[in-house]
Amino acid sequence: MAEKLKLEVSDEIAIKVESMNKWFGSFHVLRDIDLTVNRGERIVVCGPSGSGKSTLIRCINALEEHQTGQIIVDGTELTSDIKNIDRIRSEVGMVFQHFNLFPHLSILENCTLAPIWVRKIPKKEAEETAMHFLEKVKIPEQAEKYPGQLSGGQQQRVAIARSLCMRPRIMLFDEPTSALDPEMIKEVLDTMIELAEDGMTMICVTHEMGFARQVANRVIFMDDGQIVEQNEPKKFFNNPQSDRTKLFLSQILGH
């Protein structure tokens, strides 16, 4: 991997999570989560499966509802008020493990739908924006095709472009490379690195530790629904403090 990115992080707070708890039925998935993300920060969340990483970032754009505590995104508190939720969702982009492109719409339509109907941008302008971002993820020539005609890596890059078209201030990535063939992982990671270079605030749930080393300015390790350890990547990887972290790192880096 290339050398570490050096990027400015501002003092402005983008996301603030305070003593947040969530239960699925009686199962306590997230326990007393405290997390502050500044604008421009790039955070990688890792941990064993079932540790609540995905649930955490899904709470941040209200795909999951939290039960106690506070989540403040971009200065707005997430409550059950649907107007607030829709506003926050249009400011926060999300990329899913399984892409979730809309199979009945062309690539271009996938990218222009929300800008046209949520942001009320004229169709022509939305299409120009969409082409700009499709060029950025290096697949402008696929604009007229349908998602089913693209490879997994291409689909994931379209999904990233679709989120970017809303000009979000924060991007959430939920295991964006886990469903991809090995040779496609790099093209998606390259796109994400480029995004980081542009100063996007990002939270990525991923097991790509190379990516974490290169891009993240903080790595968070979760286990059993709680944040067990967080540190800057160098210290996190070279000198983990908790036993759980050591065990986890030895398992994923051991071979």
Place this chain on the structure above:
Amino acid sequence: MSGDNNSFVRKEMISERIPPAAERGLVKWVRENLFSSAFNTIMTFVSLWFIYSIVVAATPWFLNGIWDAETVRECYDLLDGKSGACFAVLNERFPQLIYGFKYPSSDYWRPNLASVLLLVALAPILFRKLPRRLLAFSAVYPFLAFWLIWGGSILTSVSAFLGCVIAIVCYRRFSSRSFAIAVLISLIAANVWWIIGGYIVDLNDSFLALKDVPSRDLGGFMLNLLLGTIAVCLSIPLGIALALGRQSGMPIIKWICVFFIEFIRGVPLITLLFVANVILAFFFPPGTSLDLILRVLIMMTFFNAAYIAEVVRGGLAALSKGQYEAADSIGLDYTQSMRFIILPQALKISIPGIVNVSVGMLKDTTLVSIISMFDLVGMIRGPILSSTDWNGVYWELFGAAAAIFFVICFSVSKYSQWLERQLETDKR
């Protein structure tokens, strides 16, 4: 191969050849499909013999058919002991079969025009490639058709249409504030207009008036087409709404929809029709009553909508949770995500089911003959077969009814298959 090692170099490329005679074209098809095994060969010959005997038996019946006679006795005289059909009944009773026996014969052009215009109105809905401006005609058509078929002053239809326009305008105007308030205001505005419009219509009830035809005078295949078209057209949106309501997070709406769907699906259509015919009248104040056709239409629409709701629910369930989440995550609100993401995909999956249910509904319109409405089957069973002139001409009449329904239902199912192919975008 040359020598004793495994090396090999081709000197000349092999050019393409056609497959052997037994492996291509008709011969291959016949061998594979008709004579692939001893059992299949036997079945092929049995089927051929079966088809042959039906054709041999039925052909003279068709060919000797009498198309011109006044009564069934005249038919038998003309046939003179030969086997033959008496198609003359179709000829002589054609208007009754199509329009019923009370529709004024001088006004047959009205339902004729209405059915031709029906095709024009349906065209832009069924074929997306046609200019969208034609949809304006589709919106006006129901009111125009009402005026054509039932007659009366055109002002009635115009007033009803304007009421709907007012409701839509009010809804658009207030929908940004709150859905409930917008619906309430538009309902009130439309009703106020309809009351005012009612007085205006009463003052000028001869303006562009066609001869009044009361509902009980409608009959024949026209009645089937009318009931079927309206019930299917109304039940699709109602069914979609019920399916969405059943998924709603609001418990009251959800339980109302579940109760409605399960109740209607648990009751036979015939029962609902009897309720419409007899029992519903007890619920109205004395002296007032809803038109019988309207009551039957309501029941048929409810019945079909409940089934369509279940079909659409299947379509909604077939979508992955990711589609809902992706729509949410890019900031679409509920209406937008349903309109652009969820329903287009769910309805595409539901097309075969919706068409299946709706074709069933078209055919079930003949059940109204049981509550003494004279639709196509009612006409045949009642006035035609019981007349002394055409007593006992079953095959020809019911055969004709079957043929008419077959043509319509087969076209509908062919259309749906075509539509499914048109919407196929997610195939790799």
